[in-house]
Amino acid sequence: MAFEWSQYRCQDAYDELFAQPGVPRPAALQLLSYLQGISPKDLADRRLAADLAIKVMGITFTVYSEGKTLDRAWPFDMIPRVIARKEWERTERGLKQRVNALNHFIQDIYGDQKIIKDKVVPAEVLVDSVNFRSQCVGVQPKFGVWAHICGSDLVRDNDGTLYVLEDNLRVPSGVSYMLENRMVIKRVWPELFETSNILPVDDYPAQLYDTLAALSPRPGDQPKMVLLTPGIYNSAYFEHAYLAQQMGIELVEGRDLLVHDNVVYMRTTAGLKRVDVIYRRVDDDFIDPLAFRPDSMLGVAGLFNAYRAGNVTLANAFGTGVADDKALYAYVPAIIKYYLGEDAVLKNVETYLMTRPKERQHVLANLDKMVVKAVGESGGYGMLIGPQSTADQREEFARKIVADPRNYIAQPTISFSRAPCLFDDKFEPRHVDLRPYVLYGDKVSIVPGGLTRVALKKGSLVVNSSQGGGSKDTWVLGQ
Numbered sequence: 001m002a003f004e005w006s007q008y009r010c011q012d013a014y015d016e017l018f019a020q021p022g023v024p025r026p027a028a029l030q031l032l033s034y035l036q037g038i039s040p041k042d043l044a045d046r047r048l049a050a051d052l053a054i055k056v057m058g059i060t061f062t063v064y065s066e067g068k069t070l071d072r073a074w075p076f077d078m079i080p081r082v083i084a085r086k087e088w089e090r091t092e093r094g095l096k097q098r099v100n101a102l103n104h105f106i107q108d109i110y111g112d113q114k115i116i117k118d119k120v121v122p123a124e125v126l127v128d129s130v131n132f133r134s135q136c137v138g139v140q141p142k143f144g145v146w147a148h149i150c151g152s153d154l155v156r157d158n159d160g161t162l163y164v165l166e167d168n169l170r171v172p173s174g175v176s177y178m179l180e181n182r183m184v185i186k187r188v189w190p191e192l193f194e195t196s197n198i199l200p201v202d203d204y205p206a207q208l209y210d211t212l213a214a215l216s217p218r219p220g221d222q223p224k225m226v227l228l229t230p231g232i233y234n235s236a237y238f239e240h241a242y243l244a245q246q247m248g249i250e251l252v253e254g255r256d257l258l259v260h261d262n263v264v265y266m267r268t269t270a271g272l273k274r275v276d277v278i279y280r281r282v283d284d285d286f287i288d289p290l291a292f293r294p295d296s297m298l299g300v301a302g303l304f305n306a307y308r309a310g311n312v313t314l315a316n317a318f319g320t321g322v323a324d325d326k327a328l329y330a331y332v333p334a335i336i337k338y339y340l341g342e343d344a345v346l347k348n349v350e351t352y353l354m355t356r357p358k359e360r361q362h363v364l365a366n367l368d369k370m371v372v373k374a375v376g377e378s379g380g381y382g383m384l385i386g387p388q389s390t391a392d393q394r395e396e397f398a399r400k401i402v403a404d405p406r407n408y409i410a411q412p413t414i415s416f417s418r419a420p421c422l423f424d425d426k427f428e429p430r431h432v433d434l435r436p437y438v439l440y441g442d443k444v445s446i447v448p449g450g451l452t453r454v455a456l457k458k459g460s461l462v463v464n465s466s467q468g469g470g471s472k473d474t475w476v477l478g479q
Contacts, residue, residue: 014160016081016419027084046188050078053184060238075470077421081452088476094345099150099438102323104339106146110136120338121331128406131321141317148315150438156417163349169324171281175437176239178451185473197478199448205246211441215313216276223276226250230282230298259302262309277313326375326409354405363410367394370410431455433463449474
């Protein structure tokens, strides 16, 4: 037998597939029963098939090393994560609640700032935010929606409670790998899709297209939509090209667009074509050299004025980063209560703000037990994981916190849940998180599941691909 349940160790953390050693969770029973009947040779053949599929399909990600860019095959584990339908429905409610409240917050922040005046969120959080764009004050986007695509990171603690670790509202990435993971896993375990009621994720590109089309400033006409990419050297370029191809829209760089009389046009061999909606994968700082960084070569001069005039829609909108500032994260439950009058369905991880003297002192005295994050970093960078750090690293972060408290937050170390992963011919537990993708236009939609990211290094809590992480398919069962 390839998969001996009794030999798999799952005592040290909540396991996504096992309730206790030798006892599968109800949602995972069919998968694990099937795996137990697979021979070692068959398992090896299927793993080879998965690796070949990834190479043939060209699924890559880009890493930066010593001034070089390297394309690497996507690290993929072929044992799916399984989520029960009942749990997913609650998670879905929590995600919809969260993105709704955060959009209310962004609209308020660039409007009357009532939440600041009512002292629910302190003014200094806004004043010191590097993601607040004063240019956006007074803007009213269509449907009042600023963050059209959201990817919130979810983690599960030892007791099985699901927490939101952070929100990604600017240019959330990774959804292409969710889709490609499903395509690969269908090749590896086709019979399980015939016998299990696994909810589909394949229609995400169609849902994304419909979300973007509904944002067009010219209702009634067939909207012209493009995906704006920084270019081939961006780490997520594979995803940009993939999504543009799947939606049947043009993939463009800044040099392909121009603005005339506050209208955006795309250069084509047949002449200029008006653009209605831009799905942008370029950060605010670089997207318009006239409005933001004048030295940017990636953006489109005059784009912000065209947007403000209502002649083009951007998804996500300019300025959405103000709501995924890591310092603001601590206030999201209060934000939900303020705008919606509801308690948060999904909990926050306890968060310490370094601008508060007592919390800062507590963190500095317990750095070996904390995860410290720089509020402006992502991808696993600018972070200290206390239990895995050295004394020198802790001293360095202590100096940084004291020098610039606003730039750091801290959280207790959570031992992420784990799931079985295949290494050579044996199964070992690895820590995982989950990034579901929420679409918000004229309605809110979420494909079942999301991208399960895996810390492939033994003992690691860092799931980012740039830091040695990988991923696996996520199954939400429809029964």
